[in-house]
Amino acid sequence: MKRTWKAAEVVGIQYDRPRFMHVVKHLYNDRERWEQVIPDLVDPSFSAREAGCPQRALRAGANGYGWCGEQCQKHVLCDHDELYEPAYHKELVEADGADRVGFSDGGWFFVGERGVMVIVRCVKHASRPRRPEVKTAYRVVPRAGEEKTSENFYKAAVRKLRDKTSWMGGGL
Amino acid sequence: MTAIVWLERAHEELNELAPEARNDPADAWRALVLLARLLDSPIGSFPIHQLVPLAPEWLEVAGPSDPELALDAVADALTSTEDPWGPLLDGLLDVDDTLGVLKFEGRADDAGELSRRVAALVALRADRVLTLVPFASMRLETLRVDSPTAAVWGAVERAPAEILVEALPPVGRQRDVPETHASSDVTIMLPDEFLRPAASSHSNDIEWPLEVDSPGCQAWLYEEDGEIQLEITGLNGGMCVAVIIAERITDAIEVSRREIKLVHQGESAYSSLGPKAGRGSLMHDVAREGGVGAGDLRIRIQVFYE
Numbered sequence: 001m002k003r004t005w006k007a008a009e010v011v012g013i014q015y016d017r018p019r020f021m022h023v024v025k026h027l028y029n030d031r032e033r034w035e036q037v038i039p040d041l042v043d044p045s046f047s048a049r050e051a052g053c054p055q056r057a058l059r060a061g062a063n064g065y066g067w068c069g070e071q072c073q074k075h076v077l078c079d080h081d082e083l084y085e086p087a088y089h090k091e092l093v094e095a096d097g098a099d100r101v102g103f104s105d106g107g108w109f110f111v112g113e114r115g116v117m118v119i120v121r122c123v124k125h126a127s128r129p130r131r132p133e134v135k136t137a138y139r140v141v142p143r144a145g146e147e148k149t150s151e152n153f154y155k156a157a158v159r160k161l162r163d164k165t166s167w168m169g170g171g172l
Numbered sequence: 173m174t175a176i177v178w179l180e181r182a183h184e185e186l187n188e189l190a191p192e193a194r195n196d197p198a199d200a201w202r203a204l205v206l207l208a209r210l211l212d213s214p215i216g217s218f219p220i221h222q223l224v225p226l227a228p229e230w231l232e233v234a235g236p237s238d239p240e241l242a243l244d245a246v247a248d249a250l251t252s253t254e255d256p257w258g259p260l261l262d263g264l265l266d267v268d269d270t271l272g273v274l275k276f277e278g279r280a281d282d283a284g285e286l287s288r289r290v291a292a293l294v295a296l297r298a299d300r301v302l303t304l305v306p307f308a309s310m311r312l313e314t315l316r317v318d319s320p321t322a323a324v325w326g327a328v329e330r331a332p333a334e335i336l337v338e339a340l341p342p343v344g345r346q347r348d349v350p351e352t353h354a355s356s357d358v359t360i361m362l363p364d365e366f367l368r369p370a371a372s373s374h375s376n377d378i379e380w381p382l383e384v385d386s387p388g389c390q391a392w393l394y395e396e397d398g399e400i401q402l403e404i405t406g407l408n409g410g411m412c413v414a415v416i417i418a419e420r421i422t423d424a425i426e427v428s429r430r431e432i433k434l435v436h437q438g439e440s441a442y443s444s445l446g447p448k449a450g451r452g453s454l455m456h457d458v459a460r461e462g463g464v465g466a467g468d469l470r471i472r473i474q475v476f477y478e
Contacts, residue, residue, distance in 0.1 A: 015394055015403075017381060021253065062253050062390070066381045105306055107257050119255050124435075135255040140262060145235040146198045155198055162185065163265050164257065167178035167310050 003108065007096035010120050010132045012085045019080045020073065021062035022136060024048075027084045028058060032139040036150045037114045038087050044079055051075040088137035091116035100158070102165025107135070111161045115139050115153030175313035176216055182206045183218045190223055193230055200233035201273070208272025212321070213314045227276050237277060239286040242270045246290055250297040253390060253405060256304055264290075264304070264324065268311070271321045287320030291327035298334035299388045299406055305329055358386040358407065358475040362393070362455065391473075393445070400445040400455075402473065404434070407441050413476045414443060418458045418469050427469070428461040430454060434475070 013019050027034050028045035035041040048058060053072035057064035065073065091112025095101060102109045110118040118137045124130040140156040142148060186206040193203035204227060210218045246267055249260035267290050274283040294301055301308075308328035315322040361383040382391040389406035417429045432454065434441040446452040459469050 015392075017392060018253075025252070025254070105257060105303060107255070109257075117258070119258055121255075136258040138259060142198060143201060143235075144238060144241060146201075152198055155202075159202060160262050160265065162181060164261060164307070166181040167175060167307075169177055 003101075003103075005132050007093045007110070010089075010092060010134060012089065013080075013134050013136070016073070016077055017062055017065045019085075020065040020076050022138075023076050023080045023084050024058045024064065025061055026138045027079060031141045033141075033148055033153065034083075034087065034139065036153065037091070037116060037139070038083055041083065044083065048072070048075055048079070084137070088112075088116055088118050088134065091137070092118045092120070092134070100161070102161050102168070104165045104168050108132070109161050109165055111154075111157040113154065114150060115155075115157040117157045117160065175310045178310065179210060179213055179216045179218070179314055182209050183220070186210065186220065186223070190226065193226070194233055197234050200230040201235075201269075204230050204234060204273050204276055205269040208269075208275060209314065212272065212275075212316060212319055214316050215314060231273075231276055234273070237270045237273045237279075239270055239274065239282055242267045243286060243289055243293075247293055250293055250300050256300055256302075260300060261304055261307065264301075264328070267324055268321055271319075271324070283320045287323045291323050294324070294327040294331070295334055297388070298331035301328045301331045302335065305331060357477055358384060358389050358404070360384050360391045360404070360473040360475070362471040362473065399447060400453075402432075402443045402445055404441045404475070407436075407475065412441075414441075415474050415476070416445070416454060416458050417472050417474055418461070419472070421468055421470050428458050430458050432473070 013022055024045075026032055028048060030045070034044070045058060049055060051071065053068055053075060054064075057068035057072060068076075091114060092110050095110035095112045095118070098113070100111045106121060108120045110120065112118070116137055116139055119135045120132050121135050122130050123133045139153050140160050142152040142156045146152050183206075186203060189199055189203045189206070193199040203223075207220060207223055207227060210216075210220050211224070242263070246260070246263040249263045252259065254260070267286065271283050271287060274280070274286070305328060308325040311325045312322060312329060315325070363380070363382070380393045382393060384391050384404075386406070389404060391402065391404045394401050394403070412434065414432045414434045415429050416432050417426055419426045432443045432445070434443050445454040446457075455471055458471065
């Protein structure tokens with residue numbers, strides 16, 4: 001399947017509720033070790049709790065958005081804009097340049113050099129033309145018992161990329 | 173593209189990994205997974221039998237499999253609203269991998285148990301795996317029909333049938349559409365203050381989550397370029413009609429309604445409800461047509477499956 005767009009043209013995750021959900025499920029997930037991707041990142045979920053986010057809201061994913069309080073929403077969405085989105089966008093562009101890309105079921109799968117998996121789909125909203133948008137971005141966590149090194153995160157992501165897209169040909 | 177391509181890629185990768193897999197737990201696990209895939213396949217012919225004697229050493233290096241962890245990951249991903257080709261498919265692939273390695277470990281009973289439990293979870297959330305059906309169909313071509321792994325992907329492949337059965341009305345009951353609604357239809361309540369701005373990121377969008385009575389469905393309103401957009405996720409893939417209804421708060425009597433057009437895109441359905449207020453605002457038009465003061469009305473959107 002031929003792509004007519006480059007990674008730099010891809011827009012990020014749309015709307016505040018999905019953005020909130022992706023930050024609490026991924027950036028704040030200790031197991032995903034985003035400090036290996038974002039320099040100087042120190043325990044973002046702790047900072048969110050310090051900023052007033054109830055622990056239950058952070059565990060509730062998208063459902064937490066509606067009742068976590070305005071202060072918490074602002075904090076999490078700021079982390080989205082300042083930390084999460086720039087990080088995954090950088091990985092997306094790097095993956096595109098290295099041709100670490102696969103295609104399956106209308107989606108494009110990118111794996112950046114720091115092991116971030118980014119899924120992009122071309123989406124049409126009511127009043128906008130179709131355009132590529134990020135649907136999710138996360139780090140594939142190595143198995144229990146494997147060292148949580150950057151190299152192992154990268155390997156885990158590349159292997160998932162192959163499993164999900166090699167049946168469509170092309171890619172890795 | 174075909175299932176045989178998937179297996180050919182697995183074979184190429186296994187040949188690259190095999191010489192050094194004993195040196196690293198991640199590589200040893202991956203080698204076992206790829207070997208299991210190729211041994212279990214009824215299609216293709218791959219020269220791998222010389223690698224089978226290496227499996228015990230790879231098992232030693234990789235460490236034991238963890239079926240409970242694999243099950244938990246799938247259970248968690250099934251309740252999320254994320255793209256199903258993300259962590260959910262990853263979780264199902266991890267289950268697939270685990271089932272392959274359990275065979276090398278001689279834990280057939282554990283494999284059967286894991287397979288049954290995952291298949292049961294998938295059947296409960298068929299809506300979440302619907303878009304994975306093409307992958308499941310491909311994977312099933314590479315599996316023997318009686319394998320535990322086939323049971324998992326078979327549950328995914330049956331998802332459209334599960335959803336259709338769920339949408340059918342109970343036998344013996346006539347359903348009037350759209351005047352009444354069946355239990356599988358979706359009711360979305362619009363709060364009186366839906367126009368109140370929520371905390372927003374730099375996008376300047378105004379967004380409002382909505383109360384939905386159907387499990388697995390979510391909905392929200394957001395403002396875009398001066399128009400109010402409705403987005404619904406989790407509807408099944410069948411034909412449906414959406415209607416915006418104004419009803420009296422005191423006795424829930426419907427006073428007016430308008431059909432709205434839903435546009436389906438991937439997992440979501442969208443509709444433009446016009447500007448926030450004034451001419452062309454669908455919600456305000458419906459409220460006005462009711463002939464009752466706005467403070468005495470509530471607005472809901474009803475989605476009827478046809």
